[in-house]
Amino acid sequence: MNKWRKVSVLTLMLGVLLAHACQSRLHAAELIQVTDALGRSVSLPAQPQRIVALGELDLDCLLALGIQPVATTAGRGQLGVAHYLQSQRLPDGQPVSSLPLVGLFSQPSLDKLIQVRPDLILTSSVLDPRVLAQLSQVAPTLFIAKPEEPWKTVFSRLAGWLGREETAQAFLAEYQARAGALQARWADRADRQISIVRWDPKGPGFMQADSFASLVARDAGLSRPVAQQVPGVKHSPPLSLEALSSLDGDWLFMGVLDPKGQQAQTLDQLASQPLFARLKAVQAGHLVLMDGSMWTSNGGPLAALGVQQDLAAALDGAAP
Structure with missing residues (x-):
């Protein structure tokens, strides 16, 4: 990928060491097996604690589920978090804009990802198989949505992967109630x-x-x-x-x-x-x-x- 920055030998060595450490922790923890939106089988922690959201949709879904990521990327064509999410608050009360950035939209930095030590990476924007493979060396990586999939489908499926089905159902019920009120x-x-x-x-x-x-x-x-x-x-x-x-x-x-x-x-x-x-x-x-x-x-x-x-x-x- 021509926009993917070259990684130093030291960074690669650190990445490999981190990947082995992460895999050791994953083997010691409870794992679940899921099939992501690209049809890839991914093993991830049943209760991930350090999730990185590599896109607006990924971050949006996590916030709606009440989950605090450890990092994200800049919004599409922007230098910070997407404009429409900047007014949101994280579960810990801090503004969403306080989240560390690990790159621009669809251009994550492997160096910065390694530094935030994720145990799960979510993406809806990175499609390059080589980049996905590199991300998977840092932490289990889920591609959460194909472009043609409706947002409700994506949201509900991610909630199932993360054990937040009830939260998603409550959110969707509120959305439908608002839509019904507007129709009337x-x-x-x-x-x-x-x-x-x-x-x-x-x-x-x-x-x-x-x-x-x-x-x-x-x-x-x-x-x-x-x-x-x-x-x-x-x-x-x-x-x-x-x-x-x-x-x-x-x-x-x-x-x-x-x-x-x-x-x-x-x-x-x-x-x-x-x-x-x-x-x-x-x-x-x-x-x-x-x-x-x-x-x-x-x-x-x-x-x-x-x-x-x-x-x-x-x-x-x-x-x-």
Whole structure:
């Protein structure tokens, strides 16, 4: 992997020694055997104490389960923990931003991982078999989610692996209750068609019908424009100005990684374009900039609650 930093001989020796030490502890402890999302058989401690989360989804799920990781990676396109998780607190009361970072998104540092001495590594972003093999030399490594898997499936399965089924069931029950309340509140609204768009400097693209935020909106009883009802979990290619009509809806939720920064200025410029300005949502003042790390990626349970809150704040100015 061209972004994977070269490891010194000393680091490799330390890694091997640590791996042997970890394996000795694992053999002395109770182990369980699971099959991860890539179909790999992994032996992990029945009660892991030092978990590292190598992605936003991994960290999101752990926090929703009330589990405190020992380290994580930076959010997608960011230098710290994902924006939408920074307001969360760890089980020990400290802010999530206080967690040690062991690399950038999908670019963990083996050196830093060794230093935090994990007994379990979770990842939903590292797919390279060689890197996964290196991670597994440090601690048992679980790949928790394929991109096409719904967040509820991922969350429930991880809870089962970690012995937190009851916590997950309670969380999902709360989520469903909130979704039901939103459906009832908005049942008679005429403006329930929303467009979910991912901003890209090359041009905006809509999120497909089975993507994360699309599923949350569907649970809340909201519909999507016909042009955006394309099966899949990704986003469309960047659209030209001539194709912007496919973005139209009663509301236009635009996910950007820096809602208050330079990308917001670019969107202001886009809004001045006649074809964009003619969109129904733009004319109605219903263009809303959202946190792209929460709306347009593979979100988890806390992101799902966040999307619900954002929808409620935009549509009727209230929390669900």
